[in-house]
Amino acid sequence: MTRVSTFAIVLGSLFGALASLQPIADSDLFWHVESGRRTLAGALPRTDVFSWTVAGAPVFTDQWLGDALLAAARAVADWRGVLALRVVAVAVLVAVIVDTALAIRPGRPSVAVAAALPAIALSRFAWTDRPELLGLLCFAILVRLLRSGDRGLLLAIPLLFIWAQLHGSYALGLALVLAACGARAATERRERWRFVPIASAAIVATLLGPSGISTWTSSGGHFLAPPRYIAEEGVPDVSTLPGALFFVTLALVMAAALFSRRPATPRDLALLVPVAFVSLTAARHMPLLAIAAVPFLAERFPDPLGKWRDRRTEGIGRAVALAASVAIAVLAVALADGHVDESGYPRAALAAVPSGPGLLNRYEWGGWLMYAAPATPVFIDGRLFPYVPSVLDDYGSIINAHPGWEAVALRRNVRAMLVRPTDAIAGRAAERGWRIAYRDDLAVVLVR
Amino acid sequence: MTGRRLAPLLVALTAFAVAVARPPSDPDMFWHLASGRWMVDHRDILRLDQFSSTIDGQPYSVGEWLGEVVLYGAYAIGGWGGIVVLRGSLVAVAAFFLTRASLASGASPRVALPIVVLALLLSTIVWTDRPHLFTLAFFPLLLDLLLRVRAGATRWLAAVPPLLLVWTDLHGGYALGLALVALFAVDALVRRDRARAFVVTAAAAAVVTLLDPGSLGIGAAVAHAAAPPRFIVEELPPDVLTPAGLLFAAFVLGTIAVSMRAGGTALDALLLIPLLWLALSARRDMPYFAMAAVPYLARELPRALPAARRAGPRSGPRRGVLAGAVVGVAAMVLVSIVSLPAAVDENAYPSGALAALRAGSGVLLNEYDWGGYLIWRAPERPVFIDGRLLPYLPRVFADWNAAVRLAPRWRDVLERYRVTTVLLKPDRPLVGALREDGWRESGSGADWVLLTRP
Numbered sequence: 001m002t003r004v005s006t007f008a009i010v011l012g013s014l015f016g017a018l019a020s021l022q023p024i025a026d027s028d029l030f031w032h033v034e035s036g037r038r039t040l041a042g043a044l045p046r047t048d049v050f051s052w053t054v055a056g057a058p059v060f061t062d063q064w065l066g067d068a069l070l071a072a073a074r075a076v077a078d079w080r081g082v083l084a085l086r087v088v089a090v091a092v093l094v095a096v097i098v099d100t101a102l103a104i105r106p107g108r109p110s111v112a113v114a115a116a117l118p119a120i121a122l123s124r125f126a127w128t129d130r131p132e133l134l135g136l137l138c139f140a141i142l143v144r145l146l147r148s149g150d151r152g153l154l155l156a157i158p159l160l161f162i163w164a165q166l167h168g169s170y171a172l173g174l175a176l177v178l179a180a181c182g183a184r185a186a187t188e189r190r191e192r193w194r195f196v197p198i199a200s201a202a203i204v205a206t207l208l209g210p211s212g213i214s215t216w217t218s219s220g221g222h223f224l225a226p227p228r229y230i231a232e233e234g235v236p237d238v239s240t241l242p243g244a245l246f247f248v249t250l251a252l253v254m255a256a257a258l259f260s261r262r263p264a265t266p267r268d269l270a271l272l273v274p275v276a277f278v279s280l281t282a283a284r285h286m287p288l289l290a291i292a293a294v295p296f297l298a299e300r301f302p303d304p305l306g307k308w309r310d311r312r313t314e315g316i317g318r319a320v321a322l323a324a325s326v327a328i329a330v331l332a333v334a335l336a337d338g339h340v341d342e343s344g345y346p347r348a349a350l351a352a353v354p355s356g357p358g359l360l361n362r363y364e365w366g367g368w369l370m371y372a373a374p375a376t377p378v379f380i381d382g383r384l385f386p387y388v389p390s391v392l393d394d395y396g397s398i399i400n401a402h403p404g405w406e407a408v409a410l411r412r413n414v415r416a417m418l419v420r421p422t423d424a425i426a427g428r429a430a431e432r433g434w435r436i437a438y439r440d441d442l443a444v445v446l447v448r
Numbered sequence: 449m450t451g452r453r454l455a456p457l458l459v460a461l462t463a464f465a466v467a468v469a470r471p472p473s474d475p476d477m478f479w480h481l482a483s484g485r486w487m488v489d490h491r492d493i494l495r496l497d498q499f500s501s502t503i504d505g506q507p508y509s510v511g512e513w514l515g516e517v518v519l520y521g522a523y524a525i526g527g528w529g530g531i532v533v534l535r536g537s538l539v540a541v542a543a544f545f546l547t548r549a550s551l552a553s554g555a556s557p558r559v560a561l562p563i564v565v566l567a568l569l570l571s572t573i574v575w576t577d578r579p580h581l582f583t584l585a586f587f588p589l590l591l592d593l594l595l596r597v598r599a600g601a602t603r604w605l606a607a608v609p610p611l612l613l614v615w616t617d618l619h620g621g622y623a624l625g626l627a628l629v630a631l632f633a634v635d636a637l638v639r640r641d642r643a644r645a646f647v648v649t650a651a652a653a654a655v656v657t658l659l660d661p662g663s664l665g666i667g668a669a670v671a672h673a674a675a676p677p678r679f680i681v682e683e684l685p686p687d688v689l690t691p692a693g694l695l696f697a698a699f700v701l702g703t704i705a706v707s708m709r710a711g712g713t714a715l716d717a718l719l720l721i722p723l724l725w726l727a728l729s730a731r732r733d734m735p736y737f738a739m740a741a742v743p744y745l746a747r748e749l750p751r752a753l754p755a756a757r758r759a760g761p762r763s764g765p766r767r768g769v770l771a772g773a774v775v776g777v778a779a780m781v782l783v784s785i786v787s788l789p790a791a792v793d794e795n796a797y798p799s800g801a802l803a804a805l806r807a808g809s810g811v812l813l814n815e816y817d818w819g820g821y822l823i824w825r826a827p828e829r830p831v832f833i834d835g836r837l838l839p840y841l842p843r844v845f846a847d848w849n850a851a852v853r854l855a856p857r858w859r860d861v862l863e864r865y866r867v868t869t870v871l872l873k874p875d876r877p878l879v880g881a882l883r884e885d886g887w888r889e890s891g892s893g894a895d896w897v898l899l900t901r902p
Contacts, residue, residue: 224689235685238728239675243685247728250700251721257707258717264708272708273701280688280697296708401854403880424854424877432884 006321007109008099013325015120016091017332019127023341024079028382029070029129031367032063033082036071039064044210050370052357052377053412054386062215065165066131080338082129087333089133091325094120096140097291101298103147108303115298118249119290125242126287135167140291142173146180146271147295153180153198161205164215168222170206172278172288176271177202183270223281227384232284246279246286253293256300268296346443347372349418353445358415360398365418379414401428409448417446451770455557456547458777463543463568465780467575468536471789472528473796475817476835477519477577478824480512484520487513493662497839499823501811501830502865508839511664514617515579529788531577536784539575541585543568546739549592552599553747560746567742570695571735573682580732583621586611588739590625594632595743598715602642605649613656616663623669624736627722629653635715668838673726673733677837679849682732696727696734703741709752716744797821798896801871805829808890808900810868813851815896818871832865852878870899 031050038045044064048054073081097119101112119140126136141159145152156177163170181199185192207213226233237243253272257264264272271292279289345368353359355375366381380387380395387395397408398417401424417434419426426444430436438445483494493513497503522530546567550560574584590611597604608629615622629650636646657666676683688697703720719740727737797818805812805826812829814822819834833840833848840848851861854877861867870887872879874897883889887899 226689228687235687236728237678237685238725243728247725250704250724250728254704254707254721254724255717257704258712258720259714260708260711263710269705269708273705276701276704277688277697280686280700401877401880402875403877403883405880422856427856427858428854428877428881431881 004099005102006318008095009325011098012091012095013328015094016087016329019090020087020332020336025341026128027364028367030371032067033070034370036067039068040071053379053391059386061210062168063131066134066167084333090127093137100144101294104295104298111301111303115294119294122245122287122290131167135169138163157201157205164206165209174206179270183266226282233282236283249290260300349438349443349445352438354416360414360417399425401425415448456544459547460540460544461777461781464536464540465784467539468532468784471793472531472577473793474576475820479820480516480519482823484516502844503839511620512579513662515619528792529790538581538585542588545588545592550742550746552595555746563742563745567738570738573692579619582618586615608649609652609656612653616657620664620669631718638714676730683730686731699738699741706748706752710748800893801891801898802826804891811866812869813867814871852876868901
């Protein structure tokens with residue numbers, strides 16, 4: 001392990017500043033913040049308290065620390081605090097990615113940037129205000145640690161402990177640590193037993209959260225059966241911009257491997273091949289391959305700008321660069337719009353929404369309703385898993401006006417609906433006698 | 449004859465026996481057959497729609513006219529069994545040349561054959577009774593031919609333009625063949641080895657694909673590959689959590705892992721990277737990446753994996769084992785021919801609604817997947833939409849989608865097209881709405897409902 005390069009820190013702060021330009025609008029942010037707020041108040045939500053369809057049912061607690069960090073950020077500086085957390089996370093993420101490349105090719109910033117660019121570009125689609133971003137950061141740190149010999153493997157254990165409290169993606173981290181232990185045990189046969197305690201400690205570290213062993217089932221179930229109807233859980237699509245960037249990453253890895261005269265080590269294979277598979281499973285996992293590929297690409301990329309050498313910035317120069325980086329990040333947070341962008345949410349319709357249970361809301365508005373209309377419990381929201389399968393199936397039946405939707409609405413005791421005008425149910429319910437209590441281009445409120 | 453020489457034939461015959469086991473059932477097969485029948489009956493290329501109420505008489509082309517004529521010819525000669533034999537034969541051609549290509553670099557059959565089998569397993573997703581089968585057969589044929597030319601047999605380059613000429617009229621996938629020739633030409637330029645011969649052949653191949661105005665233009669073929677219609681399942685990106693997707697992922701990851709250990713050539717990169725893009729763009733194209741990866745993996749796996757190296761470069765089976773394999777494969781082929789499916793599988797279609805449909809009149813709105821079947825089995829009732837898709841884009845498809853999904857303008861669509869009959873799956877929102885509106889149920893089955901305007 002070496003000191004993080006000044007160049008990487010400066011680049012990180014610049015991308016952190018760029019991240020501040022994105023509005024605060026993620027549909028899942030709100031339920032994360034509400035969950036975190038309760039956790040900070042000493043009441044970690046182990047059962048549902050936000051919906052009327054699964055009220056009291058057990059819910060996952062595997063992201064409690066991520067939720068708490070978001071809630072703490074908001075408590076400190078309102079939504080600007082959440083924005084600041086995003087900026088810092090993105091800045092550190094980019095700095096770690098670039099520094100990983102520079103550690104492989106020291107003094108070659110052009111190579112480092114070229115190797116890191118796909119990872120930075122793809123990670124852009126995960127610059128959301130959710131624990132997922134913190135999970136991605138942990139992944140980038142793990143990739144860095146796995147290149148750092150025994151010390152890196154040992155440091156991976158506390159990282160896994162923290163990661164397991166932040167986000168479910170720690171499961172991939174655990175798998176990679178175990179694979180790295182396996183790969184090293186295979187090549188260092190005489191000392192292979194010393195990897196057993198490291199692997200065991202890594203496993204134990206992921207079980208030390210409030211979820212215990214159930215944290216494995218939540219991550220595993222999510223990975224093996226991703227809900228494809230959610231856009232980010234869909235398969236990578238090369239006809240989209242993120243998909244095209246993902247293909248570029250795959251192509252770079254393949255080309256670098258085909259043209260390289262240096263065979264990859266088992267350690268490289270143990271990292272890249274499993275991550276490539278995971279990244280093929282769902283669009284949200286695409287950045288993982290790009291981040292994992294950084295060391296491999298940095299090792300093999302040619303150096304077209306050979307004359308440009310990164311001079312090690314030391315002493316006062318480094319201090320100035322670091323201060324400038326912090327100043328850039330602070331300035332970006334201060335100048336950014338620190339309000340929630342509600343243009344995609346039905347704020348104007350809320351006056352017509354009755355309080356109390358009985359509202360059927362659109363899936364992507366559920367989290368926002370927890371924040372904007374706390375007196376109205378939701379039918380469904382982005383937490384998804386508590387609602388699978390029965391509530392989700394009934395939601396699909398009603399919102400798409402499937403044959404028999406009225407019976408489902410009656411059985412569920414749905415009294416009102418907050419849906420889009422383009423939803424099949426919007427027109428059909430009105431034709432079947434539901435009263436239109438509110439309507440604009442974004443939302444319709446229908447009351448039985 | 450050595451096992452090495454026999455291997456392509458044995459694999460091809462085995463693939464034939466497996467491929468003919470299923471009865472025909474593909475939804476698009478029916479409209480291809482109807483188109484072929486029309487062209488044979490009229491001795492002309494079908495250029496105007498004959499089968500629908502929504503685009504009736506309008507000019508359109510899906511290319512593939514020769515593929516449709518051959519498909520109908522197989523049906524006319526041998527009934528549904530003829531279709532099955534055509535399918536088996538084309539799969540066998542694919543298997544034969546894929547095996548040859550895998551062994552071309554001197555790879556051990558013990559290493560090459562399992563990889564070939566996996567690629568053929570993946571290719572089962574396109575073992576459908578459509579002109580697409582010709583691309584499945586021609587792609588490995590051309591790949592093997594070009595690999596042999598690259599290895600020194602230059603005279604075979606003369607076969608490329610005629611092959612492309614025929615392929616162009618058989619199926620729109622000829623663009624893949626054209627790209628393959630172009631990539632080999634680039635490789636020849638990079639290596640400075642018979643570059644002129646390859647470039648002239650590529651140019652000639654490009655020219656011959658333009659000769660027939662009845663084929664699908666290269667622009668349309670490329671546009672289809674670049675922007676696949678995502679509402680069709682086979683045009684969706686690969687899902688590696690399905691069995692076929694997992695197999696595809698094994699090829700992708702295997703290729704990455706082997707290349708990380710053993711490296712490769714410029715040609716490997718030229719072939720594998722564009723075909724990886726194609727495969728990631730639509731799951732129906734996954735087999736072509738796998739097929740291109742087969743010769744590479746067979747050649748380089750022993751270098752990357754010590755266990756595969758022990759298989760030896762040219763180790764073949766003993767004579768007794770070889771004789772046993774020949775007898776076994778022959779027996780399998782005989783059994784498959786004797787038990788050839790003689791009927792079409794109509795389980796996925798509303799066969800129970802045919803009588804009522806034929807007896808009725810007026811404009812029919814049908815399920816997309818059933819359009820081809822209805823064209824073939826109930827030609828008296830023109831369809832609203834069917835698997836030809838392109839002529840229905842964008843207007844008719846958007847209207848159909850709005851109606852069946854109960855979008856706000858669904859009533860307007862039904863009125864504008866004067867729909868009097870609806871044949872859909874029972875869980876379609878439109879079915880519930882029309883029932884509530886008083887449309888009469890003229891018939892129903894487990895998977896279909898026929899509703900008539902009151």
